[in-house]
Amino acid sequence: MWIRSRSIFTWLIRIPSAHSSKRATQKKLVRDTTVYDLSSDYGWKGNQAYVFGFSASGALGIKHLVVPKDRFSLPIWGLYHPVRLSQLDNPISVACGYGFTAYICKHGRRKYLVFGCGINSDGQLGQHLGLFGQLSTGQPVHVIPSPELIHLPLRQDEAEHVYPAHIACGRAHTIIGMRPHESDYQLPVHARPFLFTLGNNAFGQCGRQRVEQEVYGPKSAVITRVHLPPDVNDLKQVCCGQDHSLLLSTDGHVFSAGLGSDGQTGLGHLDLVDQFSRVRGSLQGVQVDSLASAGDTVLAVSTCGRLFGWGNNEYGQLWSIGETIQLPEPTELPLDECVVPKEAGSQYSHVRIGRIKSIACAGSMCCLLNESGYVFVWGFGCLGLGPELTFAPRPTLIPPGLFAPAMPDTEQRLVSIVSGLHHFVARNADGLLWAWGAPRGGLYCLGLGNQADKTAQRQTFPFPLHIPACVHLVACGVDHTVALAKSLS
DSSP states (O other), X not given: OHHHHHHHHHHHTOOOGGGOOHHHHHHHHHHHHOOOOGGGGGGOOSEEEEEEEEOTTSTTOOHHHHSOSSTTOOOXXXXXXXXXXXXXXXXXXXXXXXXXXXXXXXXXXXXXXXXEEEEOTTSTTOSOOOEEEEOTXXXXXXXXXXXXXXXXXXXXXXXXXXXXXXEEEOSSEEEEEEEEOGGGTTOGGGOSOEEEEEEOOTTSTTSSOOOTTOOOSSTTOOOEXXXXXXXXXXXXXXXXXXXXXXXXXXXXXXXXXXXXXXXXXXXXXXXXXXXXXXXXXXXTTOOEEEEEOSSSEEEEEETTSOEEEEEEOTTSTTGGGTTOSEEEEEEEEOTTOOBOOGGGOGGGTTOXXXXXXXXXXXXXXXXXXXXXXXXXXXXXXXXSSOSSOOEEEEEEEOOGGGXXXXXXXXXXXXXXXXXXXXXXXXXXXXXXXXXXEOOTTSSGGGTOGGGSOTXXXXXXXXXXXXXXXXXXXXXXXXXXXXXXXXXXX
16 A cells, blocks of 8 residues: 555656756666666576565565665565575575574585574574564564574584584474585594474474473574484485474484374374384385475375375375374375366376375475476365365376476476475476465465466466576475575576
């Protein structure tokens, strides 16, 4: 409303060009004759972060969006289009939590640093006070408006031999996976990986002993070193749902800790667990390749392409178990059950899931991408199948034409899929992106710019997301998204 009023005000006081001043005429001449070098933005080297979505939480890391530069400016509540975060130098990994973001940046050959921005009310970004305010409910909130260094408590004798290799964020906690440098694996004292965990541990999601009535906040923030189970030789992935955490070892074993009220820990019960324990069930003897979880449901795909799931099944995310709402241990999901809608076209009626390339697990819906580049969705929500279809009881093919030019079985095909709690982002081999869903607070975090209806609350089919760089990694929060990209030059 403010922008509209300002536009009207400007129109009312507009001076006819015939009476404009000489200075205004000169400015117009300069404006109309200046040639802008649009390639100048590509002069940077290494990786850069592009951010978009809800900005009032500070999760985008652009300070002037939260704190106006002067008294004539107003805070900007969100970015509808990707903006390059110039404050960070060479981020190589990123994770998005609920209103906060954590990065791993590489400086030099062996120096790695962790930065964080956004909400820090539970100390999930370390001991940074940032800005203090209150929500409408009276609850205090601490916000770090721009990326700040998170100091990891490494001993002096190990600081040069280990580095942060993995990072994941949940609702109010952060997990950082540390591992030795490749050249240091022969040193016995530095041979084992470990974790640093930060933030809320009310359910044991940080993998450390719970403390009754523990007070969480930036002033009392604790960065805890967590030793891994003896059979974890190295880490391949760390993954966080809302209030649970998952580890994947290079041997393909899964470990979990945290809230288990929906069975999301996969340990065969619905209790909470405050130390990482091995997930078995149908995963016994199976080598897992990747994990996905953003809410209370977990998906896992094996190295041979089998799909497993556990946790919340309220919306049919684990379709093979029927109407059971909570599944406390892994079960295999059959890949021979899929639906090809007639809207996809008769040429795709033969398509089957086959071997899985990538998986994503949102709050109430799931998605998988097969090696050919076909995308299947199921569950309840804004699935990407149009405005009429909000529930799919089986994996259903999204018409491939919506991802053009990333057509299946071509060199430009899709190669990965990621999710927030309510939206998905797909990436193809050339670093192009497509987004869809109904993220909290509207379409800010889809980054569709002026192409999106700013009054709409959902994007019901995949839509191209334009970033002037080659994207190689995407992370989604509940209301913001970050893409790591390399220069096109």
